[in-house]
Amino acid sequence: MLVLGIETSCDETGVALYEGEAGLLAQTLYSQVAMHAEYGGVVPELASRDHIRKVLPLVRETLREGGRRVEDLDAVAYTAGPGLIGALMVGAGVGRSLAWSLGIPALGVHHMEAHLLAPLLEAEGPRPPFVALLVSGGHTQLVEVAGVGRYELLGESLDDAAGEAFDKTAKLLGLGYPGGPAVAREAVAGRRDRFRLPRPMTDRPGLDFSFSGLKTAVANTVRGLEPLAARDVADVAAAFQEAVVDTLVIKCRRALAATGSTALVLAGGVAANVELRTRLAAAVPEVFHAAPALCTDNGAMIAYAGYLRLAGGATEPLAIVTRARWPLTELPPA
Numbered sequence: 001m002l003v004l005g006i007e008t009s010c011d012e013t014g015v016a017l018y019e020g021e022a023g024l025l026a027q028t029l030y031s032q033v034a035m036h037a038e039y040g041g042v043v044p045e046l047a048s049r050d051h052i053r054k055v056l057p058l059v060r061e062t063l064r065e066g067g068r069r070v071e072d073l074d075a076v077a078y079t080a081g082p083g084l085i086g087a088l089m090v091g092a093g094v095g096r097s098l099a100w101s102l103g104i105p106a107l108g109v110h111h112m113e114a115h116l117l118a119p120l121l122e123a124e125g126p127r128p129p130f131v132a133l134l135v136s137g138g139h140t141q142l143v144e145v146a147g148v149g150r151y152e153l154l155g156e157s158l159d160d161a162a163g164e165a166f167d168k169t170a171k172l173l174g175l176g177y178p179g180g181p182a183v184a185r186e187a188v189a190g191r192r193d194r195f196r197l198p199r200p201m202t203d204r205p206g207l208d209f210s211f212s213g214l215k216t217a218v219a220n221t222v223r224g225l226e227p228l229a230a231r232d233v234a235d236v237a238a239a240f241q242e243a244v245v246d247t248l249v250i251k252c253r254r255a256l257a258a259t260g261s262t263a264l265v266l267a268g269g270v271a272a273n274v275e276l277r278t279r280l281a282a283a284v285p286e287v288f289h290a291a292p293a294l295c296t297d298n299g300a301m302i303a304y305a306g307y308l309r310l311a312g313g314a315t316e317p318l319a320i321v322t323r324a325r326w327p328l329t330e331l332p333p334a
């Protein structure tokens, strides 16, 4: 089965071709980062318009790269949510219309499920059961995974997501958007012990997270230092990253102990963070994650999640449905 995957939930247009036997055949990605950087964050209306400009050229390019024709497709998978509604509607409208014109099925994929399943694309990928830490710009969740669509939410952020905390810290440090990679780069040269920032909600039992207090602590530290020297920026970045990583490591260990699992799957944009990967690898028995390019938003994870769902017999009516909010636990088992 040959599946075309289309991702347009936020600021990257991603397209990929996944084939059941051969695996990932081709993928293309267009990042809108340069356009949004001017505004310090994603401007939803501009995002939608740019997806419209890019999605069809990328579909053509992906088919060419994969050596397939549009008539070879067996199904189309697109991101149906959660995400920016206008941006989602671009991929959903194009994906569903293309499938309809070809007389093949289309499927709306859950963006966080696609992140969660992306590490399974790797040759030595994990197999359920495992615990997944989903860390992206909009979500921070610990999920017990028994199989595709068999998810139990163990804990989640009560306020800001981990990626959001990285982005806000970057802004406070004058590092611009997107924040995660910029903070990680600065942190390499910084001293992680010059400032002591909180490890929110680690001093009490439970698996929920809260990152808004950490952001406030960073804001107060920055205020006390202004004007910031290059040294200060690096040291605050290192202290912040250390606080986030410590917090995530503590909660992951707790989640593994609570479920009796030994395998942890790290997924979502923040999973590209090298310090988080390194520290988790040392702290838990088995960690799986996708290559960095498959951790941040991409079309391959959508094609793959769509393939798994379609192979499991999923079907949908012709209506184009997109959801800005969509709890992972509402998904049916595959």
Ligand code: KG4
Residues within 6 Å of the ligand: 010, 115, 135, 136, 137, 138, 139, 162, 163, 164, 166, 167, 178, 179, 180, 181, 184, 268, 269, 270, 271, 272, 273, 274, 295, 296, 297
């Ligand atoms: O999964 P993703 O690409 O999009 C969403 O679904 O949100 O995640 C984007 C988030 C952003 O907050 C970005 O700053 C963060 O992932 N991120 C990182 C790194 N790369 C991306 N955070 C920390 N370190 C990184 N290397």
Ligand code: ZN
Residues within 6 Å of the ligand: 111, 115, 136, 137, 268, 269, 296, 297
């Ligand atoms: Zn994402």
